[in-house]
Amino acid sequence: METRIFLPGQLQEAGRLIRSGGLVAFPTETVYGLGGNAFLHDSARAIYAAKGRPSDNPLIVHIPSLDRMSQVCGGVDPVSQILAEALWPGPLTLILPKSPSIPGSVTGGLATVGVRIPDDPTAMELLRFADVPVAAPSANTSGRPSPTAFWMVQRDLSGRIDGIVKGPDTRIGLESTILRVDQGSVFILRPGAIGIEQIRQVLDEAGMSAIPLYSPMEGTAEHPEGTDAAHHQVPGSRYRHYSPSIRVRRFSDGASLTALLQDELNENPDLRFAILTTQRFSTLPLDGQSQRVVVYADLDHYARQLYKDMVQLESEDYQLIILHYPSSTVFSPQEGGIRSALQDRIRRACGDE
Numbered sequence: 001m002e003t004r005i006f007l008p009g010q011l012q013e014a015g016r017l018i019r020s021g022g023l024v025a026f027p028t029e030t031v032y033g034l035g036g037n038a039f040l041h042d043s044a045r046a047i048y049a050a051k052g053r054p055s056d057n058p059l060i061v062h063i064p065s066l067d068r069m070s071q072v073c074g075g076v077d078p079v080s081q082i083l084a085e086a087l088w089p090g091p092l093t094l095i096l097p098k099s100p101s102i103p104g105s106v107t108g109g110l111a112t113v114g115v116r117i118p119d120d121p122t123a124m125e126l127l128r129f130a131d132v133p134v135a136a137p138s139a140n141t142s143g144r145p146s147p148t149a150f151w152m153v154q155r156d157l158s159g160r161i162d163g164i165v166k167g168p169d170t171r172i173g174l175e176s177t178i179l180r181v182d183q184g185s186v187f188i189l190r191p192g193a194i195g196i197e198q199i200r201q202v203l204d205e206a207g208m209s210a211i212p213l214y215s216p217m218e219g220t221a222e223h224p225e226g227t228d229a230a231h232h233q234v235p236g237s238r239y240r241h242y243s244p245s246i247r248v249r250r251f252s253d254g255a256s257l258t259a260l261l262q263d264e265l266n267e268n269p270d271l272r273f274a275i276l277t278t279q280r281f282s283t284l285p286l287d288g289q290s291q292r293v294v295v296y297a298d299l300d301h302y303a304r305q306l307y308k309d310m311v312q313l314e315s316e317d318y319q320l321i322i323l324h325y326p327s328s329t330v331f332s333p334q335e336g337g338i339r340s341a342l343q344d345r346i347r348r349a350c351g352d353e
Contacts (some may be wrong), residue, residue, distance in 0.1 A: 003154075004163040014165055015129025023050060024182040025139035025153045026126050027167035028118040030091050030176050030192070031146035031307070033062065033136030034155050034161065035126070038072070044105035044135055050160045058108035059135040060093050061115050064127035072115050072133045073227060074099050077242075079181045079211060081205070086202040089119035091172055092192045095180035106135050112114065116176055122167045139164075139176065145242050145307035145349070148173045152311055173304035174250070174341045177232055188215035191344050193303070195337025215340070242307070244314040248349045250325040259320070274313050277324035278302055299326060299338045306345065323349065 006024070014024045016110040018035050019060040021043050024036050024121070026247035033050065036043030038061045049056045061072050066084060069076060076084070084094060098106075099111035105114050127134055138146035139153045139161075147153045148170040157165070164336065177192030186203070188196060196215045203211055249264075251257040257275070261284065266273055280295055294309060298301040302324075313321055323346045326339050 001159055001162070003158045003161055006163050006165045008165075009246060010123070010125045010165065011165065012129045013116075014163055015126055016132065016163055018126075018130040018134060019132050021082070022162035023047060023198060024126075024165060024272055025147075025157060025161060025165040026136070026165040027107050027150075027170055028062075028123045028136075029118060029120040029171045030118070030174060031148050031170055032150070033060075033123075033134075034138040034139035034140040034157070035062070035130070037130070038102055038106050038133040038135040039160065041103040041105045042102060045162040047135060048105075049136065049139065050157060051140070051142045053107065055135065056108045057142075058110055058114060059106050059137050061102065061113055062118055062123070062127055062134045063115060064117065064124050066117070068133065068221075069096075069115065070099070072099055072102055072113055073097060077181050078285060078288075079186060080208045082208070083179065083186075083199065083202055084117075086206075087194055087198070088117040089124065090117070091119065091176040092116060093176045093178045093190075095178065095189065099269050102133070112180075114178060120302065121166060126165060141350075143243060145244060145310050148304065148307050152308065155311070169304070169308070171304070172300075173306060173308075174338070177337065177341075178333065185212040185214060188213075191215065191340035193337045193341060197336050242345045242349045243351065244310045244321065244349075246319055246321060247320045248310070248323060250323045250346050250350050250352075252325045252327045254279070255283075257281065260322065270320075271320060272323060273319050273320040274309075274318050275308065275322045275324075276302070276309055277327065279330055280325060302326075303338050303342055306342070310349070 018024050018037055021040055023046055025032050025038050034047055036047050076120040080094050093114045095112050095114050102113055140147050140156045150166050153164050172193050177194040178190035180187050180189055200213055251260050274292040276294045278296050310321055325346050326342055
């Protein structure tokens with residue numbers, strides 16, 4: 001299959017292609033998505049085939065405006081409506097009852113559907129031109145780091161999909177927060193840039209401060225139906241995700257990094273490894289040849305670069321990537337969301353559940 005490259009001025013053609021059943025990758029503020037017509041069973045099947053994604057792993061549906069929710073959802077509870085009005089467009093996915101017009105192949109056979117409005121001008125224009133809800137998981141081979149740059153999509157899916165919109169690198173770099181309102185409580189099922197404090201602030205301002213708000217990554221309770229049931233609702237949770245083909249380990253401070261390095265170098269003195277961190281270290285045993293340290297300015301920078309740098313290091317034949325696990329709890333509400341999301345993605349990249 002020839003994969004066409006669409007420039008920003010060709011989004012109308014890209015939208016028509018999606019509407020007619022084709023698959024087009026496009027940038028959002030989080031990661032690049034692989035878009036198909038969410039009304040078409042065959043489009044969903046094609047997405048799963050192109051990604052090598054298990055068909056019981058639900059897809060997130062993207063819409064351009066709140067007035068399109070009725071095309072996708074069978075109903076919206078008052079709490080979800082308030083959160084949507086306050087936080088959309090943005091990196092938040094709401095789990096809602098699905099409309100009969102959305103085939104079960106899009107939702108992994110579930111009666112619910114994940115929905116969001118992206119906060120990216122290219123994505124929004126494409127969605128308006130497509131004029132249908134667009135099912136769009138990350139535009140990568142299933143399980144690998146999500147693409148946050150055009151070249152990453154090309155590397156993974158060129159020749160397997162109909163088109164790619166050539167846009168800038170994504171602004172956030174990590175997938176959206178996924179949230180469900182259930183049994184009178186709000187549950188964060190996957191952490192993202194919108195964190196628990198931002199969601200609590202919206203509820204407080206709406207006079208809903210009494211509503212319980214839970215997030216396992218923030219040390220609060222899990223979904224009442226249990227971890228397995230919650231994970232079944234959430235893209236990127238039931239299977240290993242966000243992992244390059246090389247080994248990934250993590251550390252939380254200088255002492256744990258030193259111990260990890262001693263371990264690894266005792267095993268293989270010629271190990272080719274890279275450290276990705278927000279901290280500077282002056283006493284690392286580095287020879288400058290087979291080892292690299294990448295220091296990010298802050299957590300936002302870390303999030304934007306994480307997937308790109310993992311894939312780049314993989315392509316340069318590094319054998320091990322060592323990731324700084326940001327364990328400090330002193331962050332602003334925005335940084336708190338990024339911190340939890342980074343923790344989640346790092347754990348999964350390392351194979352830790």
